[in-house]
């Protein structure tokens with residue numbers, strides 16, 4: 001990708017700006033101005049509205065990359081995944097903050113903005129979205145932010161006092 005095109009697209013890469021056809025409800029990312037599904041009827045003209053993707057989604061498929069592209073060498077091995085957002089569009093991105101061996105299909109993730117790579121000695125740094133595991137009800141015990149383990153500890157400590 002050229003530098004000029006990169007900067008033109010930087011805004012929506014940062015904010016996951018998409019568009020939705022108000023006729024058939026299809027969501028497009030990157031955003032489109034005409035809906036291909038409705039185009040033959042010309043019904044979609046002027047009917048697409050901006051939509052902000054939440055960045056929430058789940059892993060559809062992934063692969064673990066051991067041979068990095070130039071500029072990505074320091075990050076191997078890393079996980080490259082296709083994530084289906086809850087709004088519909090599928091995004092490709094790196095999955096971070098998790099052991100590559102623990103990534104699985106169906107893993108709930110959310111987009112987060114990170115440094116993508118540095119370019120040459122000039123140190124041009126590209127930023128974009130990556131995906132990080134989402135902490136939720138499906139997560140196992142012991143994750144930060146869950147209250148149950150704390151309550152269990154309090155009960156255990158209370159036992160000896162009463163006895």
Ligand SMILES: [Zn+2]
Pocket residue numbers: 021022023024025026035036037038044
């Ligand atoms: Zn449409």
